[in-house]
Every structure is written in structure tokens, then in C-alpha cells.
Amino acid sequence: MELELILVGTAYLAGLITSRLYFPPLVGYLIAGYVLHALGIHPDATLAHLADIGIQLLLFTVGLKLKLHSLLRREVLSVGGLHLLIVTAVSVGIFFALGGHLSGGLVLGISLAFSSTVLAIKVLEDNGELSTLYGRDVLSILILQDIVAIGLLAVTSGKQPTPWALGLLLLPLLRPVAYRFLNASRAAELKLLLGVSLALAGGMLAEKVSISSDIGALLMGVMLAGHPKTDELAAKLWGLKEAFLVAFFLQIGLTDLPGYDELIQALWLLAALPLQGLLFFTLFLLVGLRARTAFISSLALMTYSEFALITASAVVDAHWLPPVWEATIGLAVALSLAVAAPLNRVSHRLFALLAPFLTRFERQTNHPDRLPGSVGIAEWLIIGMGRTGLSAYQAFCQQDKRVLGLDADPTVLEALLAEGRRVIYGDAEDNALWESLPLNKIRGIILAVPDFELRALAITQLQLRQFQGHIGTVCLLDDEEAKLRALGADFVIHPFIEAGTQLAAQLLSSPAADKT
Incomplete structure (x- = not known):
């Protein structure tokens, strides 16, 4: 109990201080992890388990609001796909030029093209923007990246999804049964328990067929999507999900404390993030989105993914990259989250300042985010x-x-x-x-x-x-x-x-x- 008190208490104090400084509390949780690591406190299996539950609950609630046809939209496939290809190609070229292992550069390059699902969804949800047009675009691109991540995880871990993995696609057939359970769960605590049970069940099923548990939780949420009570269910899960996610952010800082060389490399990776944001912005404009939509979406995606921590560890274990990269990637991910979180909170104000310049690059095309040219005869x-x-x-x-x-x-x-x-x-x-x-x-x-x-x-x-x-x-x-x-x-x-x-x-x- 002493360790748990130290972890929770330090996270609270750090989150309180950063919130008073107008930063999101999650920045404080990241800092708390590094402080605790510097004091000689190391994470145990319990913290990792709690972090996994937090991510599963997060993706389950996302699945409740997901429409599968949104993944097939032009801006999702073209922007998400082209961004992955371009960043991967550049990363491989840089690793190869520096004498690195080509396979390691390929895997890590793809990983660095991923954006943080946890941060982007949390920021959009906190701002009430998850259901907006740009919120749905960001969410769909993140899911597309997660699908690619499944294959990448199979390569880095040496495991491949079993043939039974295709059975996860049959989860929607259980929708009538899940609907009956949700309708029967009239008490608030029963709805909460049902949501947690379904999220964990989806994660467990996915792990049984060698798929990421996060994807299983997401698919379980998709199964329930469309039910009139999904908003109520998501609201019941909100506080519990937030508490578990604290463990995830603590875990990043507690994993390792980088040295001077790793810090310099992480800063170089952080300096490259604006280029990723610029690439996203350009691709969004090319598919016809307005500058405002493109800017806010790009800012939400301008992070490194926590998934890169997993692949970095696997690449190092396979001797494709030196061990220092594990600490470097961990710090780069933490720094990107710490920088992106406050920027996303003021994304609309930032665009207002940059609008005279950015709107020059808009394409004049018909797209759902176009401003109304007329309101007709409406009064x-x-x-x-x-x-x-x-x-x-x-x-x-x-x-x-x-x-x-x-x-x-x-x-x-x-x-x-x-x-x-x-x-x-x-x-x-x-x-x-x-x-x-x-x-x-x-x-x-x-x-x-x-x-x-x-x-x-x-x-x-x-x-x-x-x-x-x-x-x-x-x-x-x-x-x-x-x-x-x-x-x-x-x-x-x-x-x-x-x-x-x-x-x-x-x-x-x-x-x-x-x-x-």
C-alpha cells in the first residue's frame, strides 16, 4: 500500500501544480513519473496492468461513438495512408544513412509516424470536439494507424495473429445480446460494471488470438455503437477511465531516465514533429478541407505514439538498434505529449492568430466543412x-x-x-x-x-x-x-x-x- 500511496499522491500533487500553471494535469503525471524514477522508484506489474485497463476503457468508449463507414472517407484513407508512407520512407532513409539496421529503421520509422491515440482522444474529448467533423477525422486516422500497428506488432514480437483472429469481426453478431444486457442494466452501477466487463472481455479475446488487447476493446465498443444509451454508458465510465489512465502516463516516466546523449536525440525527434504537423496540414488541404479544420486536426495528430515504446523495445531486443534508442524513444514520446497537450488546448486561438496566413492555401472545393454561403430564407x-x-x-x-x-x-x-x-x-x-x-x-x-x-x-x-x-x-x-x-x-x-x-x-x- 505504501507504493500505491506514493504513486497516487505524487501524481495528484504534480497534476495539481501543472493545472495551476494552465497545463493539462497529464503533463504533471508525466513529470511525476520521471521524478519518481529519479528517486529510485520503479514500476511493477500492477502499474502496467492498470495502465492497460485505462487504455482499454478509453478505446472502448471511443468504439461506442465510432461509425465504421467513417474509416472509408477520402480524407482518412488518403491523408492517413500517405502520411504513413512518407514518414516511413524518410525515417528509413535517415537510419540507413546513419549506418543503422534497415529493418530497425523501417519498424521504428513506421512507429514514429503514429500519433498518440491516448492524448488526441483525451484532448478532443475534454474539449467536447470528439463528435465534430475534425474530431471524427482524427479519430478515424488514429484507428487506421492502429490497424497498421497490428501487423507491425506481429513483426516485432515474432508472433502472428492466429486464424481465429478473423472471428473478432463477428462480434457485431452479438449486438442483440449486448443490447439486451444494456437495456436490462437500469441501475447506474450496473451500467458501469457492464461497460468495464465488455471492455476487458474484448481485450481478453483479442489477446487469445494474438491481437493487441486495445483493438479488442475498441471492437467491443463498436459492437454497442448505435444504442440510445451509449452516451450514458460512456459518461458512467468517464471518471474510472480517467483514474486508470493516470497509471499510463506515470508508467512512461517511470520506465527509464535517459542520459545526456539520449536527451539530445529525443530533442532532435521533438524538433521533427512540426514537420509531421506540416505534412498532415498539407495533406488535409489537398483533399479539400478548410485551413481551420486542417490546422486543428494536424495539431491533434502532432505527437509520437505510446505504441512506439512497444516497438522500440522489440527492435532493441532483436538487436536491430542499439539499446539507447529505448530510452530515447521513451523521452521523445513523453516530451511530445507534454508539448502537444497545452498547444491543443489553445488550438482555436492559435489558428485565429495564424488564419490570415494559413487561409491563403485553401482549395476552393465542395466539402462538408465548407462554411454556409447562404442561409436561404431562414430568419x-x-x-x-x-x-x-x-x-x-x-x-x-x-x-x-x-x-x-x-x-x-x-x-x-x-x-x-x-x-x-x-x-x-x-x-x-x-x-x-x-x-x-x-x-x-x-x-x-x-x-x-x-x-x-x-x-x-x-x-x-x-x-x-x-x-x-x-x-x-x-x-x-x-x-x-x-x-x-x-x-x-x-x-x-x-x-x-x-x-x-x-x-x-x-x-x-x-x-x-x-x-x-
Whole structure:
């Protein structure tokens, strides 16, 4: 218990300090790992096991939101595939020129082309951007990389997936059974236990057929995708997943403490990361994405993958590269995560500063992330077409008002368009969206996005453009209403308070209220 207390307590203190310095807590966890290693504390099998569970829970929750057809989109296959080929070719050339083993350079080169699944998903999820167009592109590219990683893992480990590995593709056939279990699990703790059980079961099945356990957990999540309660299940797993992931970040620092030479090599690898980001940005632009989408997606992918730690160890064991590379890669991965995490938190602000330069390189093509050129005859706009936004949309339609819905989630748009709703793509966090909208023709805007900062930003943008119409929004916490009104919101509704008020009013006005 003493070791566990030291690990958890140090992680907490380091995370608290870094969060006070406006860095994500995970940067503190990485630092805590190196500090503990310097103090002579080494990881045991328990920490590694907890880290594996954290990654499996993370990928299981990702699978809950994954649409398989998203992997077949042009930007995913072309950008993800070309990036892998180019980075691998350059890495092999450099290793060969330096006299390294060609096989080692090939394996390590492919590994260095991978981006950190843990960091990218965590940052997108924390920012509420996992379901946006660029969030889904990033997620799909990461999954494509994971698929390539399966083959690479087989090469480096000397093991190959068994013929039974194809049986994992049959997991969707168990969907009706899994749906029944989820429907029957009405208590919150039962949903939590079901989610953990399925994630671990997927990992165990994958290991039995010599496949990465992470892929098995992901596929198990995909099996449940589409169920109405998947969002609720993911929310139940969120806190547990976060706690287990602390072990993963601690483990990186605890693995080894590099020397001076390894530090210099790691810094060279870190310096090469902007080139990877530039390559991603260029490829995204070539497939027709806007500069904003390309920039934010590239920044999320501009890391080295924790998977490189696994392949580096295997390559060293095979005597394809000298042992110093194991510590070098570990430090390079840790540094890339530490640098990328704070940058991704301010990605939208960074783009706002660089927009005048970056937008020059956009291609004028039709793509889902294009800004709306017109809102037609609409006089009322609803930003965010979730349950609240859709209810507001239907209320406008019932009164024959000219209303248009905007949302950044392509799957939401696809479903609503199939129902005949008037909706278009629009990300409230995109400053260019507000510049493109004919605000002088709009009588009112409802902001129904769940994130408070996003609602506040949208109101600020409307005020900067001297919007004369009405602004209505929701507040989920008691202290939000005053802030939103101070920014310029005309109407602020607290959905939970409003629900109670309406329920009481209807009961009191019903004939049953007169009974004694």
C-alpha cells in the first residue's frame, strides 16, 4: 500500500501544480513519473496492468461513438495512408544513412509516424470536439494507424495473429445480446460494471488470438455503437477511465531516465514533429478541407505514439538498434505529449492568430466543412441540434417560422437531413462562421450547445458583429446565467429548473389538482 500511496499522491500533487500553471494535469503525471524514477522508484506489474485497463476503457468508449463507414472517407484513407508512407520512407532513409539496421529503421520509422491515440482522444474529448467533423477525422486516422500497428506488432514480437483472429469481426453478431444486457442494466452501477466487463472481455479475446488487447476493446465498443444509451454508458465510465489512465502516463516516466546523449536525440525527434504537423496540414488541404479544420486536426495528430515504446523495445531486443534508442524513444514520446497537450488546448486561438496566413492555401472545393454561403430564407438559427436544439427547431416549425439548424457533428446532420430537416454544417467555435452568416437578416439565434465556453464565445462573437436580433441560450449551472446575460444573452433558460416549473404548473392546472 505504501507504493500505491506514493504513486497516487505524487501524481495528484504534480497534476495539481501543472493545472495551476494552465497545463493539462497529464503533463504533471508525466513529470511525476520521471521524478519518481529519479528517486529510485520503479514500476511493477500492477502499474502496467492498470495502465492497460485505462487504455482499454478509453478505446472502448471511443468504439461506442465510432461509425465504421467513417474509416472509408477520402480524407482518412488518403491523408492517413500517405502520411504513413512518407514518414516511413524518410525515417528509413535517415537510419540507413546513419549506418543503422534497415529493418530497425523501417519498424521504428513506421512507429514514429503514429500519433498518440491516448492524448488526441483525451484532448478532443475534454474539449467536447470528439463528435465534430475534425474530431471524427482524427479519430478515424488514429484507428487506421492502429490497424497498421497490428501487423507491425506481429513483426516485432515474432508472433502472428492466429486464424481465429478473423472471428473478432463477428462480434457485431452479438449486438442483440449486448443490447439486451444494456437495456436490462437500469441501475447506474450496473451500467458501469457492464461497460468495464465488455471492455476487458474484448481485450481478453483479442489477446487469445494474438491481437493487441486495445483493438479488442475498441471492437467491443463498436459492437454497442448505435444504442440510445451509449452516451450514458460512456459518461458512467468517464471518471474510472480517467483514474486508470493516470497509471499510463506515470508508467512512461517511470520506465527509464535517459542520459545526456539520449536527451539530445529525443530533442532532435521533438524538433521533427512540426514537420509531421506540416505534412498532415498539407495533406488535409489537398483533399479539400478548410485551413481551420486542417490546422486543428494536424495539431491533434502532432505527437509520437505510446505504441512506439512497444516497438522500440522489440527492435532493441532483436538487436536491430542499439539499446539507447529505448530510452530515447521513451523521452521523445513523453516530451511530445507534454508539448502537444497545452498547444491543443489553445488550438482555436492559435489558428485565429495564424488564419490570415494559413487561409491563403485553401482549395476552393465542395466539402462538408465548407462554411454556409447562404442561409436561404431562414430568419431564426439554432446552433447545436441535440435534444434541446431539435425541440426548439420543432417548436419553430409548428408555428411556421423560417428556421435553420447548424451542427458540427456530421452524423447528426446526416440523420436530420434524412428526416427532412433544414440543417447545415456549422461549428460555433469557428470565427469565420459568424463572419459568413448574414446576421442582418436573422431575427434570433438559439445557442443549444452543451459547452459553456462555446456558448460564451458565440455570444461574444455576435456582440462583436453588433448583432441586433435576440440571443437565447441555456445554462446548466447556477453561476452560468449571470455570466451569459452579462455577455449579451437576452434569454437564458435553466432546463432543469424550467422542467420542474412546467411540471408543477401543468399539475396545478389539471382537474386532478382540485381533488381533496
